[in-house]
Amino acid sequence: MLFTILFGFLSTLLLVPLGHKIKSKWSMVLPLIPASLFLYYLAYVPAVAAGSTFSQMIDWVPSLGVNFDFRLDGLSLLFCLLITGIGTGIFFYARTYLKGHPYYDRFFGYLLLFMSAMLGLVLSDNLLLLFVFWELTSISSFFLIGFNNEQEDSRKSALTALTITGMGGFFLVAGLILIANIAGTYQISGLIYSRDAIIQHELYPLALGLLFIGAFTKSAQFPFHFWLPGAMKAPTPVSAYLHSATMVKAGIYLLARFFPIMGGTDYWSYPLMIVGGFTMVYAAVHALFRMDMKAILAYTTIAALGVLVFLLGLGSKDAIVAASVFILVHALYKATLFLVTGIVDHETGSRDISRLSGLRKVLFPVALAAGIAALSSAGLPFTFGFIGKDLIYEATLHTEGNWPLILTAVALLTNICLLAGGFMAGIKPFFGPLPQAYEKLHLPPLSMWLTPLILAVLCLLFGILPGITGDFLSKATANAIFGAETHMHLKIWHGFNTVLLLSAITLVVGTLLYLINKPSENKLNAVARWNKLSPQYLINRFTDGVFKGSTLYTNSIHNGYLRSYHLKIILFAEALLIYKLWLSGPIQINWDQLTPLTIYEVAVVIILLGALLIVILTPSRLTSVVSMSVIGYCICLMFVFYSAPDLAMTQFTIDTLTTVLFVLVLYKLPSFLSLASPKQKFRDMIVALGFGTILSIIALKVLYEPVSKDTSNFYGENAYLLAKGKNVVNVILADFRGIDTMFETVVLSIAAVGVYSLLKLRLKSSEKE
Structure with a gap:
């Protein structure tokens, strides 16, 4: 497993010297990298489906609990197949989509780096190693989102995404370390044995909250959702890869991985149900007002992620089964729609659904892929989306307590809006009359439209034969999340029941909503009036305040003058030392115990003070350097007087070398410029005398402190x-x-x-x- 991660990293490094080859005739090699990894992990499917797990443990920094521990089970295998399988299609697609781009090789370097980071994240069985790869996904996605770095919007979107996900990473690492300290291990698979200790610990709510913030920021949950629509400034292959199948689901993976360890409590369930439920309704409704195909897909993606968080919050066996299936359902149809959007934009130069129509006449295979994906997102029978939506309704209806009706209504409303959004992006641009401006359009190269068509066919194949994924993949995923056998078996027909009725209502009402809803600039502007209440606006106002405060702080504290920095550092140190001395109480000094001064010591001190006076008053740099060396040599003599010849020799060597270097460097420089006023000189003198006095008091106080030799003994015994x-x-x-x-x-x-x-x-x- 480690090799598969390093394989991507090494491929990234090879693009540095071989980038010019990739731009020309070797570009076909690029998709073979994720394809080979996909085949490697596909070979594990039978064994994992039978209940096997695979581990790899390599010591790295065992004293800190950081090891290369990897584990492959049903959950990590599903994500590995998504990362490498969809990644293969994205690589084939991108090599044509970005052909001729000046940064062609750089793009694939970033993409390979991201792929390896995601593989490392989902395979990690060590908390700190997981965090390392977690942050690496944020960094590599920053480069991908801001790939069009000459555009201000792209740079801003990349910084926003990095800020939000980076902040989440800060809270996440705090939570992971807290969990490890409670459980006494950094091994994720070992945490399950400490489940009771973790849940019953007084810091369990804090650790859980920190974990949630990390997951919510990465998976774009309200109020951290706004970075995802902004990230649509990235090239379409990035949107299809990061924002439908991989990066945004890292937070979902994190919650799923920790469900058997920390789930099943009220502290777990209610926050996830509330945040996920609100996010999925909020984003699904917002998608109805968008006119840009990418914006529609971005908000429906946020809604789908909210559905997954919502299901993990429900936490029942049915909910976990639904989540394990919906992860794959969403990845297939959403990646297809993103790639289709890229083709439409590539050929027409527009993503505005109010201007696009009739494209099926000139882009039929693309229209076919988009239509199948849209129908799967709608949950039409004989598509994979139908099974996914049925399982969601089954999970909400079978919830214990008084909540089934409310939870089912929330899920129904979300799915209706998602259906309309999917039709807006996947049906609307391809039906109706073909504008004259698009009559001469032609199909893009095969490598661009074949990938979305294959993904769309999989939406049909897994819908007609759900046992392919259910028995061999989704069941193992659900078992890994639930931490026990779920006895899951997917099938098309469950008879006439409430779930089937809800699916029919979703199809009928959602289709009517699609036909009635007419997105326009006026509707979009009406929604924009409420932006002052949005999290993005509030966070932007906060960051503006931070920027103004930091500007004021920088101009006053970091003004660029070295003498100003020295003064402030010394003043702060003096204040800190005075406070510490004040806390320690009065100083008791027995002057009789101090050794009397000798003529040698007095003479050395006089020489030292004279040299110091020359340093202060001389206008010559060389004279100042030589005088500083005299001060150093006087300190050497002090070390000799007090029986520290090794320190004296070290000081002598350093002072001699420093003096020689300073003379070589400074002898051509002009004399000092006297910029300080008499008042400033007097101020500096007072600060210097105060610092010396404080250090003298500390030195006298140390003489009467009890001597502890624990540290000395430790080094002596263990060196x-x-x-x-x-x-x-x-x-x-x-x-x-x-x-x-x-x-x-x-x-x-x-x-x-x-x-x-x-x-x-x-x-x-x-x-x-």
């Missing part, structure tokens, strides 16, 4: 045993501070990349101005 080093100081620097050094190296590497990028930057004349 050789754990780090194989006899010099304790060297061991501390090289081994125990290894992580610190690693991050310092990372920071320097990032800085080096930034500097290199600036050196290689070639701006246009307009950009220079």
Whole structure:
């Protein structure tokens, strides 16, 4: 499993030197990467359907609980097949859709990076590893959403998506660490054994809330939903891949994965039912007012995600079965509709349904795919969507308590609006008279329209033969989510019952709504009047306030003057130290216990003060540097006086080297510029004297603190045993501070990349101005 993830990452790296080949004759190689991975995971279907699970464990940082632990069960297998299977179609589609684009190779590099990150996310069996891949999906999707980086809207949409999902990731990692601390393990499959301990813990509601925020932001639940319609600025292959089948369902995957661990309580059920229920109705109704095909699909996607959250909130066996089927149902018909939208936009230059009609006459295979997908989204018998919607109604009707009627009514309203939205995007552009402007249109290349047609055929095939997915895939998915055997068996006909009646009502009322509803600019503007109450408007106002506050803070605190930074840092340190000294109580100093001053110490201090005075008053940089070296050598002598020759030698070496380097660098620079006024000099003198006084008091106070040798004993006992080093100081620097050094190296590497990028930057004349 690790190899399949690395395979995508390595392919991404290979696109750097081989990108020019991909742009020409090697582009056919690209779809073979997800296709080979799809076949690899497809081979696992029989074994997983029989109840087997597969694990892979590789130590990485075991001391921190971070390991390459992967697990393949019914849930992760379903997502792996979606990621690689639909990914294969997207790669075939995109290689033609973006042909001739100057960043052709870069696009597929981002797409491969995202695919690998999603595979890592759904296969991870370690909480921290899951979070690493979770964030990697956010970063790679940022590049994909903002791919058209010359357009301001694309850049803004990418930043919005990254901000919302990144914020969710911050809350998620806090929740995951909290869960791991409660359970005592970072292994996800091991958390099930600590289910009772987690649920009964006093921090269970907090951990659950943090987990929910992470899932809601990624899966575009209200009030975090608005980033998804904005992300439609991305190229169509991105919308079809990320926003129908993969990225937006990462939050659904997270909730499904943690259902057997943390689900089944009121804290779990009611928030998910309320948020999911409100999101699906809100988004489904909003879709009816949109005129852009992508916008319609974006809001219906949000509604579908709300349905999945709603079902996971219900938590019954029927609801879990419905969710496991609907994940696949939605992925198939929504990816088809997105790809069809891309073809329509590619050929006509428009996605406005008020202008599009009759395209079936010139784009018949595309119209056929769109029609089948729209009918599946509507839940027409003999389509996969019919089975999915029947299962949703069955789940709501069989809910315990007094809620079945209300929950069923909410689901019915949502499905009616989703049917109308699906017809608006999948039927409306292809029926009616063909405008004269579109009479000369022709079919795009085969690789573009074949992918949506295959997905649409699958909507029919799985609807006619539901046992193909039910017995071999969806059943294993439902069992993995539910944490027990669901005895699921999909079939077309369940007899004349209430569920069939609800499906018929959905088809009839939804079709009438589609025929009656006429989206227009006036209706859209009427809805826009309420934008001041929308979460997006409120969050934008908040971010504007943050921006103004940060601007004020930056202009006052970070004004660009090094002397100002030094002054503020020292003042803050003084305030902090004074506060700590005040808390510690009065200082008791026994002057008789202090050793008397010697003539050597007094002489060194006098030399040190003289050198310091020269540093302050001299206009010459070289004189200042030499005087600073004298101060350093005086400190070396102090170390010698107090029996620390190793520190003295270190100080001597560093001071000598620093002085030589400064002389080499600064000898050609002009004299100091005296910009400080007498008042500023007096202020700086007071600050400096205050800092020195505080440190002197701390040094005297330390002399009378009780000595604890626990840390010294630990390093002395473990330096050789754990780090194989006899010099304790060297061991501390090289081994125990290894992580610190690693991050310092990372920071320097990032800085080096930034500097290199600036050196290689070639701006246009307009950009220079």
